[in-house]
Each structure stands twice: as structure tokens, then as C-alpha cells.
Amino acid sequence: MCLGIPGQIVSISDEVNHMAMVDVSGVQREVNIMCVVEADKAPEDYIGEWVLVHVGFAMSHLDEEEAQRTLALLAELGEFQEELDQMQQGVTAEEQPL
């Protein structure tokens, strides 16, 4: 929840609620981008940008190199797959065994 996961904005899905589709290593999910868009810019202007996503909200811009390094770190910390699965499923029915 605290480390976040980097993803790339690929399209805007719901302009009113500031929702965008973000791609994380091939997995796409809808993410709120309200905290990373400036009021005087259109959400479309952010397509292609990398962001750091915390619990479904983009909280910071990243450059691509930083994004890749963070992805590598998460993989090394063993947090990547779990986060990705949760992201994709949204709601998980069963607790994963340790």
C-alpha cells in the first residue's frame, strides 16, 4: 500500500471523475489521476506519461527510467506479483496463503 507501483497512462476512461486506464507491465486497470493533472491542462495531455500508483490513485509523475527501476525493485522485494494480481482483480475473494 505504501510503496506504490509505476504505470503508464494509456487512455482517459471517465473525464468527469478523472479516471484513466493505466498499464502496469501489460495489466490494465482504471486509476484516478486527479492528483497528477494540472487544472489548466486536458487529461488527454497526460496519455503516455508514467505515474506512481498507490491503491488505485496516481500520486506522482515519474520518468520512464525511474519507473523501470521501481518496477525492478518491487520485483526484487517480492511485492510485484501480489500487487499486480490485486490491481487486476480489484476485489479478491480469498486470502492468499503465506
Add this chain to the structure above:
Amino acid sequence: MKYVDEFRDPDTARKLVQQIQRLTNSIMAQRAEAGNTRPLQLMEFCGGHTHTIFRYGIEQLLPNAIELVHGPGCPVCVLPRGRVDDAVALASRPEVIFTTFGDAMRVPGSKKSLLQAKADGADIRMVYSPLDALKLAKENPEREVIFFALGFETTMPSTALTLLQAERQGITNFSLFCNHITTVPTIEAILGDPDMILDGFLAPGHVSMVIGEAPFQFVAEEFHKPLVITGFEPLDILQSLTMVLMQIHDGRTEVENQYKRVVQKQGNSPGQQAIKTVFEIRDFFELRGLGSVDHSGVRIRDAYARFDAERKFPVAGLTVTDPAGCQCGEVLKGLIRPWQCRQFGEQCIPQTPMGALMVSSEGACAAYYQYSDVQALKIKRHEGSGGKERAFT
């Protein structure tokens, strides 16, 4: 993979370790002249940092004169038992779908954890995001969906923005059980605790990403301790340690930002705005191990009372003491190392945790359990030896 090579950059790591060694020697020499031979105690506040430190064995790279104190910055770890009991009670109401991050499922309450409540029939679902909880509320209009809102400032904007979206969309069967906590009062409590003598801080990178640098100024100005906002890669940690040591060496106390590539001086203003709109400071809030800390939690403002599970439903709100023999409080304050707790690796293991520090991968006890030789540590505890661990595999 180009990036991974760069990220593992062993040359830079080696240079930083040498620099840390030189600075430490020089600081310890200065101190010895003044008759002070106490080791340097540096706290990494954030559980994410704790995890990186263990994963990469950073403690073993450091000179013996540096002790890292693993702070309380893991929101799951400081969730008190009474709040878990309240969560279980809310989740057990027949009309409720209770939603939570997976990390919180195993945290023990006084009778059961959410995982056990689920096994007993409560409708508890793990979600990745509060937005997933809101979606469940839309799909289940005849049920009440409660989201277990947890975390420091990193996750506060997400909860606040979800609540505002629920309001905009006219969703009335959605509420938050708010357990958000604030970083600054927690650090203040640690600094004010006479048991603890810290020499410097690594401050949490993603909390700072939201709140910015300014809120940490009091650490440098009032408490005269160096503080460095730190990223999560092993090299970030080594570099930040170097920066803290340089400040100590030069007699400076400042707020420095090592994680500039993510943390802006001003923080994230839409995030801050969302927090301000939805939440107000509680007079006090209980943190496991630290007890009641003034102004350490937030609650939902009156204007949004209809989204507050604590006002929609009766909540006992009792303080429940930790089980006998559990030493989480002492570990959280750095007074003992996790393996020195009598329960470590005995009754308290990740599958059946007694304390929350054994639950989350960011908790110090779980990190020791995962990354060190537990049998060797247990033998060491029985022998009663202290000091720095050498039992890592």
C-alpha cells in the same frame, strides 16, 4: 536489463559504504573526546524502508557503531487491538460488506482477526483500492459497504477522493471506518519519549510526496535532529544514511530531500486539498505500542458524517491492552530488537501472529523472521546476548 544493472550498481554502493564508515569513525572519535561512546541510533520511520533494509542486508554493511531503529511507520503494525475488534464487530453485521486491504486481514484483535471473522461467516472482501469498495457499493445497493481506511498521508488522498466521488454520484450505502494516522505527531511522540535517544531520521518518501518537506522542519528546528527524506531503493537508503551522518559530522540539523525525483518541496497539492476537505484532526488516537498520541489520527468532518461508519453504526471504541508477553511496544521504540521479544519465533510467527509487527511484510518482526536465521536468533536470545545481529543467513 540495463536498468537492473544500474540499480544494483555495486561500485556506488561500495563507495557509499566506505563513506559511511569514514564518517562514522570520525563522529565516534569526536564523541569519544567528549566521553560519549554510545552508538549512533538512526531511525527509519517507514515500514517500506524497513523492508528494503532487510531484503538487502543493509544492516550488515554498516559499522557496528550504527544502530538502525525500525520505527512505527507501518500503518498495519500500529493498528491497536481495540480498533481491530471494532472492525470485526462492523464486519459481522449481517447487512454489511466489509472491505479491507489484504495486509490488515491477519492483524489480531482481542478475540479474532478479520481473517477469522471471515471464516466465521462475516462478509469480508479484500480490495486493492477504496474505488473497488465504492464499486461494490454500486453493485450491491441493498447492502452497506464499509471500507477499512488505513494508512498515513500516502493513502489519505485516495480515501478522501473516493468519499467525494461517492457524494458526487449520490451513493448512500458506502462508508469509511477511518483509521488514518498522521506522521508528524507520531514522530513528535517518538522524539518526546525520554526512553529514546535518536541521532537522526530517515523520513518516509511517499508520505513526503503528499505533505512535502515543510511539515518536517520541526525535527531540525525544535528537536535539533538531522532528517533526510528517503527513497526506497537500497542505494537511496545508503545515500540518505550518508547525508544524515554528514549533518551529524558537520553539526548541522536540516531537512534534506534525497528523493527529489518523486518528492517535491511543496508536496502534492490536490492530495493535500482532498485531505483537508474531508478530514479533521482527532484530539488523540491510540497507536499500538505507543499508546494514545495527541492529534495522531484524523476523522471525517461533520459535513460528511453520513459516510462515517463510526457514526452510522455503534462502535465500542474500547482500548484493549496487548496480550501478556507481547513486547511490540518496546520493539516499536527500538528499546529491544525483534528477536529479543520472548514470543519471537515461539508463539509469535507469521502464520499465528501475536503482534501486528509479525503480520505485515513491512513489520520489523516479520522482516527478521523472513530474512534471518530464526533458530540462531532464538539461541542468541536464550544466551542473553545483545548488540548487533550476526545471525543472518
